[in-house]
Amino acid sequence: MKKQQVVVRRDGSSRRSSSSTSSSVVRTVRYGECQKNHAANIGGYAVDGCREFMASGEDGTAEALTCAACGCHRNFHRREVDTERSTHLMIDL
Numbered sequence: 001m002k003k004q005q006v007v008v009r010r011d012g013s014s015r016r017s018s019s020s021t022s023s024s025v026v027r028t029v030r031y032g033e034c035q036k037n038h039a040a041n042i043g044g045y046a047v048d049g050c051r052e053f054m055a056s057g058e059d060g061t062a063e064a065l066t067c068a069a070c071g072c073h074r075n076f077h078r079r080e081v082d083t084e085r086s087t088h089l090m091i092d093l
Contacts, residue, residue, distance in 0.1 A: 021087055028082040034067065036076040053077040 031053035039046040050070035057063025065074045 023085060023087045026084045026086075028084075030080045030082070031074055031077040032080055034070050034072050034077050036070075036072045048072075050077075 033052065034048055034050035036047065037045055038048060048070050050067060050072070052069070053074055054068045055064045055074075056066045056068040066072070067074065067077065
């Protein structure tokens with residue numbers, strides 16, 4: 001299972017003061033079971049049973065977007081995003 005984390009930071013105050021707040025959002029992206037319909041061309045519905053995306057290659061390569069288990073592109077796998085928010089108070093001394 002390959003996880004990706006994205007951190008977004010924002011400053012909560014735009015005016016000058018002795019204290020300010022900042023908040024950060026951490027998103028963890030995980031790709032679950034494959035949802036590709038392999039029988040779509042004959043009007044049916046059949047999935048291959050792949051339960052989890054596993055990248056075929058290193059990050060930054062074309063192979064990183066192909067699943068090693070089923071051979072499908074990452075977009076066919078269910079995307080699950082976990083979001084964590086935190087707020088920090090910074091005080092200038």
